Amino acid sequence: MTTKSSPKVIISGSGIWTPPNIITNEELVESYNAYAEKFNALHAADIAAGKIAEKYPSSTRFIEKTSGIKARHVYTREGILDVKRMRPKFPERKDEELSNQAEIGVFAARKAMAAAGKTAADIDAVIVSCAYTQRPYPAIAIEIQNELGINGFGFDMLVACSAATFGLHRAYDSLMSGSTKCVLAVNPELVTPQVNFCDRDSHFIFGDVSTAIIMERSETCTSPYSYEILSTKALTKFSNNIRSNFGHMSYATDVNPFGADKLFHQSGRIVFKEVSPVAAQHISEHLASLDLKPDDIKRFWLHQANINMNNRVIKELLGDDVEEERIPTILDSYGNTASAGSIVAFHLYNADLKKGDIGVICSFGAGYSVGSLVLRKR
Ligand code: CO8
Numbered sequence: 001m002t003t004k005s006s007p008k009v010i011i012s013g014s015g016i017w018t019p020p021n022i023i024t025n026e027e028l029v030e031s032y033n034a035y036a037e038k039f040n041a042l043h044a045a046d047i048a049a050g051k052i053a054e055k056y057p058s059s060t061r062f063i064e065k066t067s068g069i070k071a072r073h074v075y076t077r078e079g080i081l082d083v084k085r086m087r088p089k090f091p092e093r094k095d096e097e098l099s100n101q102a103e104i105g106v107f108a109a110r111k112a113m114a115a116a117g118k119t120a121a122d123i124d125a126v127i128v129s130c131a132y133t134q135r136p137y138p139a140i141a142i143e144i145q146n147e148l149g150i151n152g153f154g155f156d157m158l159v160a161c162s163a164a165t166f167g168l169h170r171a172y173d174s175l176m177s178g179s180t181k182c183v184l185a186v187n188p189e190l191v192t193p194q195v196n197f198c199d200r201d202s203h204f205i206f207g208d209v210s211t212a213i214i215m216e217r218s219e220t221c222t223s224p225y226s227y228e229i230l231s232t233k234a235l236t237k238f239s240n241n242i243r244s245n246f247g248h249m250s251y252a253t254d255v256n257p258f259g260a261d262k263l264f265h266q267s268g269r270i271v272f273k274e275v276s277p278v279a280a281q282h283i284s285e286h287l288a289s290l291d292l293k294p295d296d297i298k299r300f301w302l303h304q305a306n307i308n309m310n311n312r313v314i315k316e317l318l319g320d321d322v323e324e325e326r327i328p329t330i331l332d333s334y335g336n337t338a339s340a341g342s343i344v345a346f347h348l349y350n351a352d353l354k355k356g357d358i359g360v361i362c363s364f365g366a367g368y369s370v371g372s373l374v375l376r377k378r
Pocket of ligand 1 (some may be wrong): 059062063065067131160161191192194195200201202204206264266267268269270271272299305306309338365366
């Protein structure tokens with residue numbers, strides 16, 4: 001009797017599209033402070049009467065110290081720094097044109113396909129997973145599928161900060177089960193349209209980026225740089241501490257569809273305190289299930305929301321004095337790119353790993369949600 005060994009699922013390529021436009025902390029703070037000054041002057045009487053809260057100035061020192069962010073890439077700079085607008089300006093595209101999100105998804109997808117040595121004919125599923133899709137339907141994944149000429153199926157999924165890892169989990173499961181043979185997983189994180197640039201607490205946090213991963217079974221993999229996925233693990237626990245109420249219900253509830261609660265908002269300090277230990281515990285439990293210890297891990301590609309948060313997670317796992325190259329940081333130049341952050345870190349900082357080295361991709365944040373993948377370099 002022959003026993004069939006279980007299939008091996010491989011990450012065989014990754015790709016990234018980084019917007020060429022950059023906004024530094026200095027530029028962002030200068031425009032926020034000009035906006036706040038104007039707001040305070042306009043509402044001086046109501047502020048004096050205690051009806052409206054005064055807006056205090058933002059500071060580059062605060063931003064860099066509390067978040068680690070120095071600059072962020074944005075799809076467009078237009079409108080963001082304009083004190084009369086304080087939000088990006090996108091010309092609306094016609095239905096016949098490629099949508100902005102599909103466009104940046106395709107940019108990253110083509111690079112991942114080239115890295116994995118795949119053409120459209122090799123791929124049979126497209127998963128778009130990100131914090132927002134720019135419309136509910138038709139799915140952005142199906143638009144990308146069409147643009148690239150891929151057969152099979154595509155779908156969109158939203159899990160905020162953990163969308164990318166959860167999308168990779170779905171790809172892994174479908175490849176393990178044999179329902180797909182090669183999956184393109186894309187994270188077109190176009191988040192600046194949801195940032196409240198009038199909110200001092202969060203105006204500095206986010207940037208735009210697009211990432212893509214090709215996943216397939218070992219039998220078809222020809223890529224010189226590839227990783228076997230040893231395991232995936234997901235966790236969710238409901239919390240209102242990071243929330244956006246933007247959605248189709250606003251049409252029926254007669255509220256302002258662009259009110260502050262419809263944009264990204266959070267209780268940042270509570271998130272920091274609650275999510276960091278959960279993420280550390282999640283990673284150590286995931287590793288323990290594979291008989292691995294944090295010390296066995298050559299690289300941690302962590303979610304990129306806050307440098308202090310990542311330092312705290314790593315301190316819980318490994319203690320003090322951890323070499324910087326073991327926990328690559330992209331926050332300083334990208335900011336928080338929602339679910340794509342850990343994939344950007346993986347894409348930019350994996351080439352030097354040696355055959356047999358083990359690494360962990362882990363996201364954590366809104367939901368709350370935590371997602372991890374343990375990878376071994378082939
Ligand atoms: N400049 C100067 N001072 C400021 C500023 C500013 N910009 N903002 C706040 N302050 C002041 C506050 O008013 C406060 O003053 P006081 O002590 O007098 O009340 C003081 O600074 C401290 O404020 P905080 O307690 O808010 O500051 P923290 O030290 O907690 O730092 C952070 C704030 C950086 C937000 C921090 O709490 C943090 O990063 N927490 C973790 C949050 C996190 O990881 N969230 C996940 C993000 S969600 C995600 O990743 C994906 C979601 C989906 C994408 C959405 C895209 C739009």
